[in-house]
Amino acid sequence: MRRRDFLRRTGLLAGTAPALGALAPAVRHEQPRTSDHERHRTFDPMSWSDVRDQFALTRSRIHMASFLLASHPRPVAKAIERHRKGFDEDPATYWHDHFQTAEPGVREAIGTYLDADPAHIALTDSTTMGLGLVYGGLDLKPGQEILTTPHGHWSTLESLNLRAERSGAKVNTVALYDDPAETSVDMVVSRMRSAITDRTRVIAVTWVHSSTGVKLPLSDMADALADINANREKEDRVLFCVDGVHGLGIEDVMVGELGCDFFMAGTHKWMFGPRGTGFIWGHPDAWDALNPIIPTFGPSVGVWIGALPPDTPHITPGTVHTPGGFHSFDHRWAVGEAFQFHMDIRKGRVQRRIHEMNTRAKEALSSMPHVRLYTPLSESLSAGIICFDVDQHAPSDVVAHLRNRDIIASTTPYRESYARLAPGVLNNEGEVDRTIEAITELS
Numbered sequence: 001m002r003r004r005d006f007l008r009r010t011g012l013l014a015g016t017a018p019a020l021g022a023l024a025p026a027v028r029h030e031q032p033r034t035s036d037h038e039r040h041r042t043f044d045p046m047s048w049s050d051v052r053d054q055f056a057l058t059r060s061r062i063h064m065a066s067f068l069l070a071s072h073p074r075p076v077a078k079a080i081e082r083h084r085k086g087f088d089e090d091p092a093t094y095w096h097d098h099f100q101t102a103e104p105g106v107r108e109a110i111g112t113y114l115d116a117d118p119a120h121i122a123l124t125d126s127t128t129m130g131l132g133l134v135y136g137g138l139d140l141k142p143g144q145e146i147l148t149t150p151h152g153h154w155s156t157l158e159s160l161n162l163r164a165e166r167s168g169a170k171v172n173t174v175a176l177y178d179d180p181a182e183t184s185v186d187m188v189v190s191r192m193r194s195a196i197t198d199r200t201r202v203i204a205v206t207w208v209h210s211s212t213g214v215k216l217p218l219s220d221m222a223d224a225l226a227d228i229n230a231n232r233e234k235e236d237r238v239l240f241c242v243d244g245v246h247g248l249g250i251e252d253v254m255v256g257e258l259g260c261d262f263f264m265a266g267t268h269k270w271m272f273g274p275r276g277t278g279f280i281w282g283h284p285d286a287w288d289a290l291n292p293i294i295p296t297f298g299p300s301v302g303v304w305i306g307a308l309p310p311d312t313p314h315i316t317p318g319t320v321h322t323p324g325g326f327h328s329f330d331h332r333w334a335v336g337e338a339f340q341f342h343m344d345i346r347k348g349r350v351q352r353r354i355h356e357m358n359t360r361a362k363e364a365l366s367s368m369p370h371v372r373l374y375t376p377l378s379e380s381l382s383a384g385i386i387c388f389d390v391d392q393h394a395p396s397d398v399v400a401h402l403r404n405r406d407i408i409a410s411t412t413p414y415r416e417s418y419a420r421l422a423p424g425v426l427n428n429e430g431e432v433d434r435t436i437e438a439i440t441e442l443s
């Protein structure tokens with residue numbers, strides 16, 4: 001296909017303009033954004049009730065499962081609406097006017113929140129897409145193996161299964177705890193250590209388990225891995241890969257502090273990002289081990305059509321590993337607003353609030369004789385998810401009972417299923433107490 005045909009067929013005939021984000025300059029924040037003034041005029045991020053007011057979530061129910069899929073807060077909804085209007089009025093022109101700055105702006109916002117270089121952030125549509133890309137694309141030499149745990153989500157386990165089926169790679173599994181309520185840092189680290197062999201090249205874990213509520217001590221695990229890796233060649237190092245979706249938007253940490261090589265998360269859960277968005281962060285030293293699976297658009301296309309030199313600085317691991325094709329850009333380009341929303345509230349306040357709500361609920365549940373709490377009480381081993389059982393009641397009955405009281409909870413989608421609550425910044429003490437009262441009724 002000739003270059004001009006390519007541009008026409010992809011709807012990008014742009015005359016002299018660059019194609020597919022190829023020439024995205026290092027200019028950032030040029031996409032239409034909500035001004036700081038506008039943001040602060042509409043709500044006071046220091047007030048939890050003002051934060052709650054930013055959401056269209058119905059007031060007639062108590063939302064204890066809103067981590068599943070975000071309701072868009074007003075700044076995110078407004079940004080989506082602005083982009084949608086522009087696309088609906090004239091998609092080609094709107095795309096053409098913004099593609100060079102919009103994705104760099106999103107990477108910049110994520111990078112600021114995580115204290116990460118935007119060049120190391122690839123944009124995805126979900127946690128699942130990130131897991132599929134990483135576990136499907138990591139280089140494995142013959143004989144090298146993957147280690148995982150039984151605590152992870154289907155999206156991790158199935159990504160690994162698919163990889164194993166396709167390539168014959170061996171996947172080993174180690175339980176990092178038996179009784180989640182009794183988990184300890186030492187137990188997790190020593191079980192991980194003892195399951196790693198000379199053949200282990202990848203360890204695939206989940207930061208906060210949606211199966212039990214346990215939060216893994218990632219930095220302790222990373223320290224143990226650093227000891228192991230100290231005696232290995234670069235191509236044999238154990239790569240520490242993390243599904244981070246239920247820690248992101250809760251824990252006040254910078255991604256570099258976690259000690260992982262790859263961190264995959266959706267931004268449409270605790271971050272309140274647009275539905276259908278996510279990212280992969282990779283450590284600068286780790287990208288060499290990952291092969292892209294889905295063709296990227298962006299600067300690589302510019303090189304392909306001869307508009308950019310092969311060594312253009314616009315090509316970064318983050319752009320190369322961002323799957324191409326046209327996306328729901330009205331959502332993707334509004335991701336930065338969600339990260340800014342959290343930063344306006346302040347990461348430390350978000351963490352404290354979520355832990356306070358969870359501790360309040362867990363302390364009450366742990367004192368009830370008819371309730372068995374699976375999630376650890378310790379804040380260092382839990383985050384925003386609480387798993388429990390009620391004597392004589394199936395988890396689905398517990399959730400149905402709560403639903404009759406206008407409380408939205410969930411069951412864990414695992415073979416061994418529990419009832420689950422996830423108090424967050426959109427809840428308050430009164431809502432936690434009403435939920436506990438409703439569970440008391442089941443005694």
Ligand SMILES: Cc1ncc(COP(=O)(O)O)c(C=O)c1O
Nearest residue numbers: 126127128153155210243245266
């Ligand atoms: C631990 C975990 N990882 C991944 C997912 C899937 O996330 P996404 O919808 O972003 O793919 C979920 C649940 O939805 C989950 O609980």
